[in-house]
Amino acid sequence: IQPFFDEIDYELATPMLKIKELTDGGKTGSHSEAWPVGLSTGEIYFSVTTDIMKMRTGYTNMACGQVKAVHVKFGFKDNKIYVAKEFPKRSCPFKTVLAHEEKHKAVDRALVEEYTEKAHKMYEAAAKKIGMMRAGSPVAIDDNINSVLNDTTNKLSSEIEAEHSHRQKEIDSPEEYQRVTDSCDGRTMEIVQQRLKIMEATHPGITKVNEYR
Numbered sequence: 001i002q003p004f005f006d007e008i009d010y011e012l013a014t015p016m017l018k019i020k021e022l023t024d025g026g027k028t029g030s031h032s033e034a035w036p037v038g039l040s041t042g043e044i045y046f047s048v049t050t051d052i053m054k055m056r057t058g059y060t061n062m063a064c065g066q067v068k069a070v071h072v073k074f075g076f077k078d079n080k081i082y083v084a085k086e087f088p089k090r091s092c093p094f095k096t097v098l099a100h101e102e103k104h105k106a107v108d109r110a111l112v113e114e115y116t117e118k119a120h121k122m123y124e125a126a127a128k129k130i131g132m133m134r135a136g137s138p139v140a141i142d143d144n145i146n147s148v149l150n151d152t153t154n155k156l157s158s159e160i161e162a163e164h165s166h167r168q169k170e171i172d173s174p175e176e177y178q179r180v181t182d183s184c185d186g187r188t189m190e191i192v193q194q195r196l197k198i199m200e201a202t203h204p205g206i207t208k209v210n211e212y213r
Contacts, residue, residue: 001123003116004075005109006042011082012089016195019082037192038097039082040104044160047073048153052145054138062134065141067127070149072119076108086195092184093191100171100180107167115160126152 014022020036054065081101087094130148135141181189 001116001120002071002073003112004073004077005112006075006077006079008079008081008105011080013085014082016084016086016192019084022082037084037087037188038101040080040101041082042076042079042105042108044157044164045073045075045077046153046157048149050146050149052142054141056138062136063138063141064132064134065138065145066132067130067145067149070123070127072123074115074119075112079105079108081105084195086191087188091187093188096180096183096188100176103171104168107164107171111160111164111167115156119156122152122156123149 016036019039022039023036049071051068051071052065053068054063056063081098083094083097083101087097126148130145133141133144135144
């Protein structure tokens with residue numbers, strides 16, 4: 001098992017309007033906020049290759065095969081954090097939004113760490129379940145073994161994605177949004193409201209706020 005987590009790329013020059021466009025466009029792996037002030041993105045990635053040992057017996061047409069090794073690379077790629085450029089760097093509102101987005105990426109890191117051992121056990125169990133497989137040809141051996149391992153990959157990735165979604169929603173609780181709203185003596189939301197008014201004046205209807213996720 002080879003876990004990985006791409007280094008986070010910080011995008012600090014993107015305006016609120018562009019962040020909203022990325023959010024509304026369903027950018028891959030994105031996690032959006034109720035206001036277009038920040039965005040965290042990243043994509044869960046799985047790569048599985050299998051070494052299969054095969055042989056054909058001399059007294060039958062059947063082929064035999066078993067798993068020799070399974071190589072799994074999984075983690076998060078294309079990690080990015082956006083903080084709207086309307087927040088001056090090193091200001092309290094900037095630090096507040098950045099800290100919130102860092103919480104989302106911390107969840108991703110934790111998932112990689114937690115599922116490394118679980119992934120090892122799941123693929124090990126799958127290989128033992130396969131055991132020594134017999135089929136009419138070496139190609140059939142490959143297909144049958146890979147089918148079992150693909151099922152394992154699908155089960156594991158679905159479980160990680162479900163847990164990922166659950167934990168991200170926990171971060172974006174009403175209490176957390178209220179904390180951000182009240183942060184920096186109200187200056188964070190003052191900047192947001194000023195910018196939203198400008199956005200609404202130039203793009204009527206664009207500032208419609210998304211529901212909490």
